[in-house]
Amino acid sequence: MVSTTSQGRQTPAAPPASEPLAIELRGISKAFGPVQANKDINISVHKGSIHGIIGENGAGKSTLMSILYGFYKADSGTILINGKEVHITDSQAAISAGIGMVFQHFKLIENFTVLENVVLGAEDGRLLRPSLAKARKLLKKLSDEYELSVDPDALIEDLSVGHQQRVEILKALYRQADILILDEPTGVLTPAEADHLFRILQGLKEQGKTIILITHKLREIMDVTDSVSVMRRGEMTDTVKTAETSPEELAELMVGRKVLLEVNKAPATPGAPVLEVENLTVVDSHGVTRVKGIDLHVRAGEILGIAGVAGNGQTELLEVLGGYQNGTGTIRLKGEELDLTGSASDGQSRRARGIAHVPEDRHDEGLILEFSAWENIIFGYHHDPEYQKNALIMDNAKIKKIAREKMERFDTRPLNEKLEAKSFSGGNQQKIVLAREIERNPDLLLIGQPTRGVDIGAIEFIHEQIVALRDQGKAILLVSVELDEILSLSDRIAVMFDGNIMGERLPSETDERELGMLMAGINTGADAAQTGGA
Amino acid sequence: MDYLTILQILDSTVRLATPLLLTCLAGLFSERAGIVDIGLEGKLLAAAFMSGAVAYVTGSIWLGLLAGVAASLAFSMLHGLASITFKGDQLISGVALNFLAAGLTVVIGQSWFALGGRTPSLSGNGRFGEWNLPFSDAWSKIPVFGPTYNELISGHTALTYIAILAVPVSWWVLYRTRFGLRLRAVGENPSAVDTAGVSVVRLRYLALVIAGVLCGLAGTYLASLAAGFVKDMSAGRGYIALAALIFAKWRPWYALSATLLFGLLEAIGNRYQSIAIGDFVIPVQFMQALPYILTVVILAGFIGKAIPPRAGGTPYVKER
Amino acid sequence: DPAIIFDLGGKFDKSFNESAYEGAERWAKETGGSYRDVELTSDAQREQALRRFAESGYNPVVMAGFSFATALETVAADYPDTKFAIIDMVVDAPNVRSVVFSEHEGSYLVGVAAAYAAKGDTVSFVGGMDIPLISKFACGYAQGFKSVKPEGKVIVNMTGTTPAAWNDPVKGGELTRAQKSAGSEVVFAAAGGTGLGVLQTAKDEGMLAIGVDSNQNYLQPGTVLTSMVKRVDNAVFDAFTQGTELESGINVMDLSNAGVSAAMDENNASLITEEMKAALADAEAKIISGEVVVHDYMSDESCPAY
Amino acid sequence: MQAMPKWADAVLIPLISILLAFFFSGLMIWAIGKDPVVAIQTMIQGAFGSTNGIGYTLYYTTNFIFTGLAIAVAYHARLFNIGGEGQVMLGGLGVALVCLAIDWPHWALALPAAMIGGAVFGAAWAFIPAYLQAKRGSHIVITTMMFNFIASAFVGYILLNYLKVPGSMSTESAGFSAGAHLPTFHEMLAPFGINFSKNAPANISFLIALLAAFGFWVLIWKTRLGYEIRSFGASETAAKYAGINPVRITIIAMMISGALCGLMAINNVMGEAERLIDNAPEGAGFIGIAVALMGRNHPIGIVLAALLFGFLYQGGAELTFWEAIPRELIVVIQGLVIMFTGALDNMVRAPLEKLFLALRKTKEA
Numbered sequence A: 001m002v003s004t005t006s007q008g009r010q011t012p013a014a015p016p017a018s019e020p021l022a023i024e025l026r027g028i029s030k031a032f033g034p035v036q037a038n039k040d041i042n043i044s045v046h047k048g049s050i051h052g053i054i055g056e057n058g059a060g061k062s063t064l065m066s067i068l069y070g071f072y073k074a075d076s077g078t079i080l081i082n083g084k085e086v087h088i089t090d091s092q093a094a095i096s097a098g099i100g101m102v103f104q105h106f107k108l109i110e111n112f113t114v115l116e117n118v119v120l121g122a123e124d125g126r127l128l129r130p131s132l133a134k135a136r137k138l139l140k141k142l143s144d145e146y147e148l149s150v151d152p153d154a155l156i157e158d159l160s161v162g163h164q165q166r167v168e169i170l171k172a173l174y175r176q177a178d179i180l181i182l183d184e185p186t187g188v189l190t191p192a193e194a195d196h197l198f199r200i201l202q203g204l205k206e207q208g209k210t211i212i213l214i215t216h217k218l219r220e221i222m223d224v225t226d227s228v229s230v231m232r233r234g235e236m237t238d239t240v241k242t243a244e245t246s247p248e249e250l251a252e253l254m255v256g257r258k259v260l261l262e263v264n265k266a267p268a269t270p271g272a273p274v275l276e277v278e279n280l281t282v283v284d285s286h287g288v289t290r291v292k293g294i295d296l297h298v299r300a301g302e303i304l305g306i307a308g309v310a311g312n313g314q315t316e317l318l319e320v321l322g323g324y325q326n327g328t329g330t331i332r333l334k335g336e337e338l339d340l341t342g343s344a345s346d347g348q349s350r351r352a353r354g355i356a357h358v359p360e361d362r363h364d365e366g367l368i369l370e371f372s373a374w375e376n377i378i379f380g381y382h383h384d385p386e387y388q389k390n391a392l393i394m395d396n397a398k399i400k401k402i403a404r405e406k407m408e409r410f411d412t413r414p415l416n417e418k419l420e421a422k423s424f425s426g427g428n429q430q431k432i433v434l435a436r437e438i439e440r441n442p443d444l445l446l447i448g449q450p451t452r453g454v455d456i457g458a459i460e461f462i463h464e465q466i467v468a469l470r471d472q473g474k475a476i477l478l479v480s481v482e483l484d485e486i487l488s489l490s491d492r493i494a495v496m497f498d499g500n501i502m503g504e505r506l507p508s509e510t511d512e513r514e515l516g517m518l519m520a521g522i523n524t525g526a527d528a529a530q531t532g533g534a
Numbered sequence B: 001m002d003y004l005t006i007l008q009i010l011d012s013t014v015r016l017a018t019p020l021l022l023t024c025l026a027g028l029f030s031e032r033a034g035i036v037d038i039g040l041e042g043k044l045l046a047a048a049f050m051s052g053a054v055a056y057v058t059g060s061i062w063l064g065l066l067a068g069v070a071a072s073l074a075f076s077m078l079h080g081l082a083s084i085t086f087k088g089d090q091l092i093s094g095v096a097l098n099f100l101a102a103g104l105t106v107v108i109g110q111s112w113f114a115l116g117g118r119t120p121s122l123s124g125n126g127r128f129g130e131w132n133l134p135f136s137d138a139w140s141k142i143p144v145f146g147p148t149y150n151e152l153i154s155g156h157t158a159l160t161y162i163a164i165l166a167v168p169v170s171w172w173v174l175y176r177t178r179f180g181l182r183l184r185a186v187g188e189n190p191s192a193v194d195t196a197g198v199s200v201v202r203l204r205y206l207a208l209v210i211a212g213v214l215c216g217l218a219g220t221y222l223a224s225l226a227a228g229f230v231k232d233m234s235a236g237r238g239y240i241a242l243a244a245l246i247f248a249k250w251r252p253w254y255a256l257s258a259t260l261l262f263g264l265l266e267a268i269g270n271r272y273q274s275i276a277i278g279d280f281v282i283p284v285q286f287m288q289a290l291p292y293i294l295t296v297v298i299l300a301g302f303i304g305k306a307i308p309p310r311a312g313g314t315p316y317v318k319e320r
Numbered sequence C: 001d002p003a004i005i006f007d008l009g010g011k012f013d014k015s016f017n018e019s020a021y022e023g024a025e026r027w028a029k030e031t032g033g034s035y036r037d038v039e040l041t042s043d044a045q046r047e048q049a050l051r052r053f054a055e056s057g058y059n060p061v062v063m064a065g066f067s068f069a070t071a072l073e074t075v076a077a078d079y080p081d082t083k084f085a086i087i088d089m090v091v092d093a094p095n096v097r098s099v100v101f102s103e104h105e106g107s108y109l110v111g112v113a114a115a116y117a118a119k120g121d122t123v124s125f126v127g128g129m130d131i132p133l134i135s136k137f138a139c140g141y142a143q144g145f146k147s148v149k150p151e152g153k154v155i156v157n158m159t160g161t162t163p164a165a166w167n168d169p170v171k172g173g174e175l176t177r178a179q180k181s182a183g184s185e186v187v188f189a190a191a192g193g194t195g196l197g198v199l200q201t202a203k204d205e206g207m208l209a210i211g212v213d214s215n216q217n218y219l220q221p222g223t224v225l226t227s228m229v230k231r232v233d234n235a236v237f238d239a240f241t242q243g244t245e246l247e248s249g250i251n252v253m254d255l256s257n258a259g260v261s262a263a264m265d266e267n268n269a270s271l272i273t274e275e276m277k278a279a280l281a282d283a284e285a286k287i288i289s290g291e292v293v294v295h296d297y298m299s300d301e302s303c304p305a306y
Numbered sequence D: 001m002q003a004m005p006k007w008a009d010a011v012l013i014p015l016i017s018i019l020l021a022f023f024f025s026g027l028m029i030w031a032i033g034k035d036p037v038v039a040i041q042t043m044i045q046g047a048f049g050s051t052n053g054i055g056y057t058l059y060y061t062t063n064f065i066f067t068g069l070a071i072a073v074a075y076h077a078r079l080f081n082i083g084g085e086g087q088v089m090l091g092g093l094g095v096a097l098v099c100l101a102i103d104w105p106h107w108a109l110a111l112p113a114a115m116i117g118g119a120v121f122g123a124a125w126a127f128i129p130a131y132l133q134a135k136r137g138s139h140i141v142i143t144t145m146m147f148n149f150i151a152s153a154f155v156g157y158i159l160l161n162y163l164k165v166p167g168s169m170s171t172e173s174a175g176f177s178a179g180a181h182l183p184t185f186h187e188m189l190a191p192f193g194i195n196f197s198k199n200a201p202a203n204i205s206f207l208i209a210l211l212a213a214f215g216f217w218v219l220i221w222k223t224r225l226g227y228e229i230r231s232f233g234a235s236e237t238a239a240k241y242a243g244i245n246p247v248r249i250t251i252i253a254m255m256i257s258g259a260l261c262g263l264m265a266i267n268n269v270m271g272e273a274e275r276l277i278d279n280a281p282e283g284a285g286f287i288g289i290a291v292a293l294m295g296r297n298h299p300i301g302i303v304l305a306a307l308l309f310g311f312l313y314q315g316g317a318e319l320t321f322w323e324a325i326p327r328e329l330i331v332v333i334q335g336l337v338i339m340f341t342g343a344l345d346n347m348v349r350a351p352l353e354k355l356f357l358a359l360r361k362t363k364e365a
């Protein structure tokens, strides 16, 4: 373990002496109303290098890069590209300066074709058809060159996220970007797709392009970057050469204290099955079959981890179990069958039967951001007689008291139940959701992406809580796209791909490589024949 | 029903559909750019008033047209100020525009002409003349084609032909030009347009300019047809155009059919005020409410789902 | 001073209210007196306006329109010293003068004129909002027309069933065109602002039109055959002139006292033939003498003529 | 962390917006050659200067409280109900039918029955757009707008063919019987020795409106249903997760909204006209939108905003009485108030926010 060092700041990723600076940001500051998103940030990136940026959620990474791309305007500071000061007033200026950016949330028009998305804003003349024809040719060339094949006439909404990302990269290349910024590009990719992406980035780098990569994954930083900057609470804490640092050091720079990257847990002592799922099929509102007749079970005192790339049916699985998506098949809780359609199939009745659910998306599902913390603490349980004053009126005073107690037990900061949920940081928001669900002492806990968007410090705490619940003999179904998390928390791992369970593994008997293959739909294991075609 | 009656009903349909079509296309441009526009009614009224007033004073409907377009544009820009620049609620802004138009036209009209908000009657060059297309007389003897050409195709005012021409032009602009691509994009996902280096604000204002011009034409058409302005003379046509727009699923050619359909319904309703089916007489009120009922039925998805532009109704806010 | 209250249509409606306004203006000009007026925006203001004027000492208070009846019934009793006049409606109170018009008689006359002006045997009517009063016009018109051409046809259309029907000249124009294509040669418009579109279209389409309420002959000289004038102005003028001594009771304005008439002036002189003139005079005399009784639609909500 | 203290958002911004609207109204009045100061004085004097004026102001206020609350309930569920106009019309029909059906012995019996009649009809009229929105995804703004037109045709038809007194000129129903007469402020206050104007239409419905405002507060912030409405309004996906049925909430919220609109009819139809008149709502459904917005969807704000619009209506009527200002000017002023308070409020908010931020910075420093 390397101790905290400031050497990086004095010798920022010493460049191969001849390479000039592609990007230099000096004293960038940006406030959104009362929130200071960037504070006096300096950063330099060498031409032809891959530069990583890491930091907790809300550290200001996306904001900084959006400023570089002209999406936001900095309150103060200067930007130098290739040594010359440029005034990036809007994205057009950034594009002319040779900058391209792939945003965390893609900026694509869903019902336009790939081609239309690529030429949008970079057309050659007033008429469309010549531009499209030219783009078609160029696109073909680009995709051959960089292994970026996509059907130019496909609608974006019909493409997988991986392909959508390719379109975003093609957009940048089509505009002849020399500097490419990617904001958390791998969150939605399989390990194989991610590897593919990194090969592309490597190729671009060899052509002399400069790449900035924002990510939460320390492994990616270690694997592909040349240098890395760490941000915390709007400030740049350090810039180091990748070769001279370690994941532990980076983690510490991010949160400002030492962090345990491993979970300490005793071996499981599973009991009787709590949840049994048989032949579960889910068809979504567009008529697409999302879950294709899967079987699984979770026993008391056990964590079943479901690994998989986002969008392979895990979300729908959780939704059906949580009661707000219809499905067909059989689900039994402690031997009793649950309704999968109709009026007895909703969040309320599931909760009444002892199923708690920490949803994947806390902003859109788990919380009402405009509600205060105490109102969120009863969300979904607001029919509980404990919270009522009489048949009509809720007992708000009592709810506030209970909320405060729960928040205290979960070390939520600031400890103010009257604050709106949106004023809490990501980690603390997640703690509010967990406090609500875990404190109910459920028989089965469904938990999706427990630490998505949560920084390393809070991850530690959340993991401890999950393990503690398991040790009380509860059944836990964990869905996560983070392989590290799956591997370190689960007692058993099932991998989902394209609505099927590709296989089940014990954490002790598998590794990231094998899971990654399963996540990509490739089963080489012993159970290949039996589940692969299900 | 003989052929001539049918022709006359169709002819009436064209006249009634013209202002609807122009207004509907105005709404199309604005909503395709993501600006919901329930202020169409107000713009229509404002344009009808200004064109009527100026056409009377100058004796030229073409000058009236300019003034009508200017009035409608001014309202459009106010809508833009509220909903683009200040990111206000587009629906509220539209409601306010309708109030303003209903009040201002009468207040100003009264202080100009002292006729209770009415303008004096227009005559001569103060109105659009009917255009008789070549050979309409010579061919009128040819069976079927002759009367059709003479009655239905020929003999409308310039604005009718402009309105019909506006349909392919709108289609071409939307689907064949760079501007159209960007306009459609900004109604779907403005931040994609922004990050592609194109100004969302500029595009949306341009869309409102087009909408303003088209509404101006529609209002002028009304003033010319009725030979002057009468208070509240838009009589809900802005709302019907909005309904037609949904009906048309925000597409130019469909807009033509939708407005023609509404025009036809009205034309039939005018001619056959109460239709008897056996002993049952369909009440007039039903005939009058039919376009609205139809819209609801269509909205209910019985005839196909209408998916509005995705970013419609929401201001583009980058920084909370 | 006297005061007058206009109905929701507003005093410049080119028709009923405007005629009342002209009467008041004429009185002011001729006597040099002054008066107060107000246009309503809401039904709830009727009583308010009445009381406002009564309390402030205006006398008499004239109101233009049948909708005031209910309000007046309560108010009149509260201000026994104030005189009220209501037009188009009967309110039975000692201090109220109720002025009613025999619109059916005037309409009968213009129906006769239409019959003589039309070469064929079809004429038409465009009403505003579909209310009994407007049907009264239509029915009288049809009777007059059929008295000349018993086999003829009168097409009757109403613009709508909501107050918006008074202000839709475009629709008025379309109705006129539709009537023309059904053979109509003369159209009688009793439709407020909508009627302006009727008169205009009649001119555009080479038809003749008949105006209503005030003399509208000047609006489209040469194509407005005549106007069914309802001397609301006289009613107001009389009431104002009688002042505080206003005679109460029912005052029927009909042909006999020139309360209704078919307007003749230089604007329509060229359209009126001698034969027509004679027929009109004859019909007028017969109605006044009681030889011809024109059916009043409002008496039983039905019309024998169609 | 908020950029601005709550009071600034709730009070300061609407206040400045109203002042701006009044400023432009003044310009308008000046432009047509009248004195804006006299005009304002006339308006204030006319609206609050006598018990008669107050009575009229409160009568209009009552209407706007009902429609404002109605729009706000729907708005808490993120439903934009611009069909208030039609729902009021139907409410009027409901109230009229109840009042005409029986020769009521006493208003205390007639009122609850009429309230049920109005509410049920208003709610029923709101139900169809709500159902279509919830089940078939049709845009509620357009459907409710269409339903305004349809209501007008429908009520017109019923009125003309079934309710109109034969032989009467006006399209209106027969007058209600004396037993359905609601106590006016004059009658209510006389026992306390207060001589309130006998003729002003303000009546007991005003108290019902205040009760409704209180009920609104309880419903939205104290009950489970209110909690679910607000949850659904804030985030539909979250509501689904919590087991809140979106169809149910959409329909219930809209029906409450429609019922509140329908309730307005006890004021204008039963309390004032005592008969059903064509076009009874007179735009109150639209004013309700502005009232709800200005009142920030909170009952206290709504009551205050309703009072403002009541003042505009009554003060505006006085203007036309005494200043010979065209009555449409009031429509312009309303338009300006809606524009400034509803659509242009960011114009006021943005600089204020900057100001408060700067103030805080200097305080911190």
Ligand SMILES: Nc1ncnc2c1ncn2[C@@H]1O[C@H](COP(=O)(O)OP(=O)(O)OP(=O)(O)O)[C@@H](O)[C@H]1O
Pocket (backbone or CB within 6 Å): A032, A035, A036, A037, A055, A056, A057, A058, A059, A060, A061, A062, A063, A064, A104, A453, B318, B319, B320
């Ligand atoms: N458009 C905006 N308006 C207001 N505040 C914003 C906006 N975008 C970001 N912020 C705030 O600025 C801060 C920095 O956000 P930013 O998105 O840059 O963080 P980040 O480091 O990219 O986080 P993440 O890892 O979650 O993507 C946060 O507190 C965020 O809430």
Ligand SMILES: Nc1ncnc2c1ncn2[C@@H]1O[C@H](COP(=O)(O)OP(=O)(O)OP(=O)(O)O)[C@@H](O)[C@H]1O
Pocket (backbone or CB within 6 Å): A035, A056, A057, A058, A059, A233, A413, A414, A422, A423, A424, A425, A426, A427, A428, A454, A455, A457, A458, D001
């Ligand atoms: N968008 C926002 N609006 C208002 N306040 C915010 C916003 N984003 C952040 N804050 C405030 O800033 C504080 C710091 O936020 P930040 O996300 O940096 O916390 P953190 O240290 O990362 O916490 P955690 O470790 O729990 O994620 C939050 O506690 C919150 O009060």
Ligand SMILES: [Mg+2]
Pocket (backbone or CB within 6 Å): A056, A057, A058, A425, A426, A427, A455
């Ligand atoms: Mg954080």
Ligand SMILES: [Mg+2]
Pocket (backbone or CB within 6 Å): A061, A062, A063, A104, A183
């Ligand atoms: Mg980010």
